[in-house]
Amino acid sequence: MAGASHYTLPLPVFDKPVKVLIVVAPYYRQIADLMIAGARATLDKAGATHELIEVPGALEVPVAIGQAHRMANFDGYVALGCVIRGETTHYDTVCNDSSRALTLLGLQGACLGNGILTVETYEQAHVRANPEDQDKGGGAAAAALHLIALARRWGQPKGTVGFRPMGDTILLAEGGDKA
Numbered sequence: 001m002a003g004a005s006h007y008t009l010p011l012p013v014f015d016k017p018v019k020v021l022i023v024v025a026p027y028y029r030q031i032a033d034l035m036i037a038g039a040r041a042t043l044d045k046a047g048a049t050h051e052l053i054e055v056p057g058a059l060e061v062p063v064a065i066g067q068a069h070r071m072a073n074f075d076g077y078v079a080l081g082c083v084i085r086g087e088t089t090h091y092d093t094v095c096n097d098s099s100r101a102l103t104l105l106g107l108q109g110a111c112l113g114n115g116i117l118t119v120e121t122y123e124q125a126h127v128r129a130n131p132e133d134q135d136k137g138g139g140a141a142a143a144a145l146h147l148i149a150l151a152r153r154w155g156q157p158k159g160t161v162g163f164r165p166m167g168d169t170i171l172l173a174e175g176g177d178k179a
Contacts, residue, residue, distance in 0.1 A: 011046045011142060012149035018048040020144060021074040023064045025057045025081035028122070034129035035080045035115055035137030042141035043078075050078075058083050058094050058116050062101035069110045075151075076111035076144035080137055082125045083118050091118075111147035115140025 022039050026032035036052065043050045051074075055064050058081040065077045079102055085091045095118040102114045115137050119125045128134045 008139075009142070009146060011042070012145055014047065014149070014152075016152075018046065018075050018145070018148055019073065020048050020050045020076045020078060020141070020148075021065070021068050021072070022050055022052045022078045022080060022141075023061050023068075024052065024054055025061050025116075026054050027057055028082045028084070028125065031082045031117070031122075031125045031129045032080060034126070034131060035082075035117075035140075038129070038131035038135040038137030038139075039078050039080060039115065039141040041131060042135075042138040043145070046145050048075075048145065057081070058098040059101075061116060062098055062105055065102070065110060065112060066105055069105060069108075076113075076148045077105075078113050078137070078140045078144050079116055080140060081116040082129070083116065084122060084125060085120050106147070109151075111144055111151055113140030113143030113145075113147075 020043055022036065022043075024032050024036055040050065053064060055061055061079045061081055065079060068074055068077065079098075081098070083091060083094050083098075095116075098116055099114065099118075102112060102116070106112055117125050117128050117136060119128065128136045131138060
């Protein structure tokens with residue numbers, strides 16, 4: 001769409017430190033490095049600290065974020081990688097499953113920005129990854145920061161949805177016998 005403009009939200013301002021984990025699948029190293037540079041620049045601009053880990057491929061990115069979300073103390077996550085269409089349907093599987101898994105993590109409370117590129121060609125990936133062009137790594141970092149700001153605005157989760165666990169309650173059947 002020639003001439004279309006894109007609006008970008010200003011970065012949120014934080015009064016307390018922000019710690020973000022960048023998880024990248026560096027299968028296409030040059031693309032990954034561009035995306036990492038964009039993500040780091042955006043996080044630095046917002047005053048956030050960050051750590052970087054690498055995983056083998058796009059399918060492992062949500063697994064690593066899920067582990068960190070359960071076991072570490074990060075405020076948010078940036079998922080980076082690139083999937084370029086090949087000759088088989090593996091492309092569809094990787095794109096769909098990594099995206100679905102990241103969405104599910106977000107719905108479970110992980111503040112994350114999805115920067116896994118899904119493209120037809122290396123040239124398309126380069127344009128999207130380049131911080132001087134579309135800067136999708138920076139965009140993913142900004143998305144994570146905005147979700148962190150929302151989570152802090154609304155406070156801690158109020159509990160789970162659904163049934164409350166019974167805990168240590170013991171039910172007694174008629175006559176006082178333990179059921």
